[in-house]
Amino acid sequence: MNERTWMAKPYPSECIGLADEGHHLSCGKVSYHRRCLEPFLHEKRININRLSGKLSGYKDASKPIFLSKEEAAKIPASTLKTNAIKEPASVNGLFKFSTTDQGSQLNQSVRKADKSHASGKSSRISSYVAVLRNCAKHRDLHKGRLLHEDIMKAGFLEECSDALVTMYAKCGLLTKAKEILNTYPSRDVLSWTALISGYAQKGLGKDALDYFEKMQGAGLSPDAVTFACILKACGSIGAADKGERIHDEIAYQGLLESDVVLGTALVDMYAKCGALGKAQQVFQKLFSRNVITWSALITGYCQHGEGAKAFECYEQMQCENLFPDAKTYACILKACGDIRELDKGEKIHDEILRQGLLDNDIVLGTALVYMYAQCGVLIKAQETFNRLPYRDVTSWSALIEGYTQHGQCEKAMEYFEQMRAEGISPNVVTFTSMLKACAAVGAIAKGEKIHDEISKEGLLGSSILLDTALVDMYAKCGVVSRAHKVLNGLYSRDISTWAALIAGYAQQGHCEQAIICLEQMQEEGLSPDHTIFSSLLNACSHLGRVDEGHMYFALLTKRFGVKPDLEHYTCIVDLLGRAGHIDKAVRVIQEMPYSNNIEVWSALLAACRQWGNTYIGKWAFEHAVQLDKKNTAAYVIMADLYASAAMREDAKGIQVLGVENEA
Template identity: 50%
Template structure:
């Protein structure tokens, strides 16, 4: 009896020692030492006798990311219990291996073991990872039938998180509303779900409701709410949260909040505030720098994006794939082909094109926008994997530089590679059809777009279709397409008005302009250029004068070079030289050379020496100013 008691005491002492050693190895991520302790535990026979020691060993392997070894430990135990399998399920879920976690859950069931609250939490996380809402719903039913939600608050948050991550936001909201106790974890899970799926308003409403229940946000809540502010462009709410975070000293403790703040301000267009936040962060990482670089590039501030990139480099940080993609966009904006080539060399040297398809599209887009189309094509040909994005970038580049035939050749080659065009590809191909006047090809693309129901989903196709038919001279077809559009915006109206103007149909262009206004679509500067051009070519002097006046008076659009040119041309053609001279005197000096140089040639045709002399003097004066 005494000998048996002594053996038990020694066993417990040994198990306790092993536990301490296991924790130390896990903290250091020392897999070598962990494997040695594993061998000692196995040889001591404690693995079969002490389930807690077995589950601790599985957990420690999982924390070190050695999931294969964790699985091996489970296999070495003759009689497994819920605790040991829970450790393995949790390890898989923690490392994003949802499929494996669910397989372990099924194994537990097949061995006749009943899951507990800990099992359900990890398995719901696995359901969220794999988007397996069916298994999640079955677990929900089990939890409800056993009354576990009343006993284990953590299950409420796990259920809300699972439904939210699977995109079942109404179900997630319903679960939260019915919880006996709501805490910051369950509220944050729902706010995160709404923000993740672009539902900014709903996320902010939840944040306010949580607050009204007296629950204080944590760092995760703040991060998700800032994302919602970015979605809603609600910079005022973002400012308030920024103040709270700063007052609570959270920026020093949670690096992720710095990136969330920078992201929120950039998405709201407050780039100076975003820069200021980044400059004051106690720790700047690649994510926060990349967010600002991306923000600058997205808002067309290429020079600023490149400056941030250089600063990031000077702080010893290496760019990631997303940073490279954003910088290539900035190179395209600034037409900095030399920097673009250097980035290309870096990407190639690191072998990133083989691993990240998105960089291929970014490189092609950069070269194409810089007008280096031969290089853009060469990059595409050499890509290990070509996708619709990389093909579309090249097609867009050719179309942008008026190489319609080359754009359409790429369009056909892409399809022969077995890739289906997306809305962007179709829009670029339609532009190519308008350049080459290949209306038959445009008709085929129109048919495909209609067949796939893309007009209802992608507004960009509206203007592209109308523009293609109008530029090809099929004005009735262009008008018909516009009439049948689910939504008519300024771009599609401009395309039709521009088409009528191009073909000398001034009255039709004016009729479209009136119809556009009646529908409540506000004209843009481009609209006025199109309609003024049509008035010029059709000799509609009074109508043109009225339009020029209301452009500023009613719509607050200041005339630009094209508008002044149209008005001078309109009055000149009608031999209203005094009015043409008044417009010339109104023009800013910076645009005199380009507008008046064209006018000089027209003056010979009109035989107006005085207007010609004034034009000449203004050109000389403008050149002196420049």
């Protein structure tokens, strides 16, 4: 006897077990062979899958089907294949089931009997199905299509439809799979799941969800595999609400406790949707975890900018004696890049080399390029890039973005051309980096060319990041009207898109236009945030436009309800002070919710020196040194202020005080 312990929800005493193909499972008083029962259950409109529950995450687990006593009573005794060997024994609320050799023998004999009774027709169908399954397994679309034609000619389309759906789905020809499924409504969860899985794998989450609904509408219930696929789909489109409902269903069916794959899919779904707290919560409750589960969580943290947290998990995972593989390294390298952890990144690089993981792994190689580029070690990024076995658009993009980000825009543009010369077409990411590079160096002609290409390829509107980079490029190059035109043509825009345009107007000193934009974005349900606030104040400061700056400050705090932060206060105090409006600057400081900040007082003090205001200057100085006795700059400025006002004694006094406090 081949025995294995399954963890399961308390075994429902009123149910019987039903064995699936392959292994015989004795998990109740009576067992049936699933294949023998299916026709009967269909006839009686008992939904076999609705009743099924999976006891384990093991690949070769049987799928017992639980029936209520009433439903079991409807099953004719003739389909009864064997009696169970033993009752499951409860240990600590878990149950122990056994797979038996006797069961396998039974299944074999059933197959033999089936074969001997099979007519010529059904044996032809069986062999078609078997070959189709083989095509699916080896992704042999060509052979699968030929077979499809044969089957059509032989008139067995209906009988083979499930296998055809699965074959097309596995081979990635989803339209064909869908077409067949729509023509021949399937009763087979496996075929539905294959199609749903196909959509999920291609990132077509919406289609996967559609078919998930359709499948249930047809009276079929998803199994653990379907759930895993649909969770992936939810993650890919950020459908956290739907994912949460699926989670409830999975928990209700008790599938989570023993199925690490399902648990991982759940962690990944929440992580991809950015619900990291929830992902962590699910993760901690799992009965078992492996390196994939950990990686799903780590990736979640990486993708949502929590590099430090990702690192914590990475360390913790190893404390639990689980060791990273190429995929874990790829995502942790991204975290190293994000949080500029060059040392850690280099150590991981060594480890990767030691394990020989880099040889044919372009994803891992690109992650290394990214890490070095982000950390500003462009030579190493370049070196790593040069050693890649081959390059794709992502590895090029990582390098190009690295050069752009570190101000080497000409180099970025050169590589952009080189990439194309090697026959690789840019994608939205590459275009975005290029627009950023054009913006940084004011290369308007080049930027326009890229704009043309983006339009020609129909990419405009496909990525809000790209759209924003385009608006920003025109704004930074000083053609704000063009930036506005682009923005107007966009179907969707967010705070960042508006921010790029508003910053453009502010930098050109077009205050009225900037305000119109603020109003328009508010009409679209978007409120200006801290970054927009800063860009407006900085622009005014840069242009020396005091009144405008003061007006923006009042407008944003009072009308748009943005709470100014310290940077905004410092900026406005500096702006007013430098323009000689010491009284206004003092009023802003007095109205500040938190005045104990050295930078604000320093800005005021500097303005007082500029305008020779010893009275307010002394006041600012006292606050500044109260916060930091060793504020050398404050002593120097104050002494200078007194000296220029011919208050020599006071100047000397401050100097002495400064030296004393320095010691």
